[in-house]
Amino acid sequence: MDPRLFKISVIVVACIILQALLNRVLVRIASKFGIQKERRKLINKAINLVLYIIAIVLILMVYSMDQSNLWVYISSFLTVLGVAFVAQWSLLSNITAAVLLFVNHPVKIGDEIEIVDKEFPITGKVSDIGLFFLHIRISENEKVTLPNSVVFNKMVKVISQESK
Structure with a gap:
């Protein structure tokens, strides 16, 4: 058996086991802190993405x-990614806002909210908070x-807030 194939098999199995363990830990932490x-x-x-990158x-x-x-490839990729974000400030601001909404905002998925705006107020239930967009279901057939x-x-x- 090729030693490289064995090493790759060990990496893949270790990644799968680590993924399962981290998922269990996350469930325990989530139940303890009410996430x-x-x-x-x-x-x-996010954890899975980091694990896959490490495995690769x-x-x-x-x-x-x-x-x-390898470090040249990684730094080149990050540089191109950085230039793309700087060239498109709205993407960067949406990603930053997504992180802040996720971590430190009282709005959660399932909450009924109202966006207070003079011209176009929106009232509905938060159905998803993505990396770029917040999805609000305003009626059975309409989503904003x-x-x-x-x-x-x-x-x-x-x-109104959805219970945990």
Whole structure:
């Protein structure tokens, strides 16, 4: 058996086991601190993304990719990504607003809210908080999607909160 194949198998199995363990820990922490199921899913996605990136880097190292070349590729990718975000400030502001809405805002998925605006007030139930947009169901057939930066900059009135 090829030793590289064995090492890759070990990395994949370790990643799967670590993913399951971290998911269990996350469930325990979420129940202890009362974190919503939807937020737990988002945190789990972020953890999985980090695990997959680490696994890919380790697999590339198994195939004897020079570490200095690997860091050049990673830094080049991050540089291009940074330039793309700077070129599109609204994307960066929406991502920043999404993080702040997720971490430090009283609005949660399932809450009924009102976006206070002179020209176009919106009242409805928050159905999703994504990386760029907040989705509000205003009726059975209507859904409004607002950029996170708009929601972050407007006054939001929480009418009723969904229980945990």
